[in-house]
Amino acid sequence: MMDEQNNNKEQNEQLDEETLFIVSQTFKALGDPTRIRILHLLSNQEYSVNEIAERLSLLQSTVSHQLRFLKNLRLVKYRREGTTLFYSPDDNHVMNVLEQTIHHAQHH
Numbered sequence: 001m002m003d004e005q006n007n008n009k010e011q012n013e014q015l016d017e018e019t020l021f022i023v024s025q026t027f028k029a030l031g032d033p034t035r036i037r038i039l040h041l042l043s044n045q046e047y048s049v050n051e052i053a054e055r056l057s058l059l060q061s062t063v064s065h066q067l068r069f070l071k072n073l074r075l076v077k078y079r080r081e082g083t084t085l086f087y088s089p090d091d092n093h094v095m096n097v098l099e100q101t102i103h104h105a106q107h108h
Contacts (some may be wrong), residue, residue, distance in 0.1 A: 022073075026094060029073055030101075034058065035066050040102065042076060043095055046088040 015023075029035050037056050041047065049067065053060045067087055070076040077090035089095045 025073055026075070029070060029075055030094070030098060032066075034062065035070060036098065038063065038066055038070070039075065039089065039095065039098055042087055042089050043099060046079075046086040048084050048086050052087070 030039075034056075038052060041052060041055060047055070049060055049063050052058070052067075053063045056063070067076060067078075071078070071090075074090050075094055076087050078085040078087045080086075
């Protein structure tokens with residue numbers, strides 16, 4: 001009973017500004033169809049910018065711009081192999097939200 005009261009108390013507390021900002025930026029990231037397509041593709045395996053552009057029929061500059069946005073939010077990360085960067089998801093929580101939302105939309 002005490003744990004339940006503590007949980008309710010924590011949920012009723014105000015969110016700090018940093019948390020609000022991060023949450024709103026995350027939803028902003030997920031509010032763009034191109035970023036959704038990129039994240040969904042990366043949920044299966046890592047890809048280079050060129051591979052993402054080719055698979056999604058996007059310009060390389062568009063993919064680079066969107067990946068920079070996602071990287072700044074720590075939603076994607078990269079590893080370097082020679083001169084090529086390979087991107088993959090960096091936040092499983094957000095990827096789970098994305099996949100659940102996609103599943104919801106497909107079965108709605």
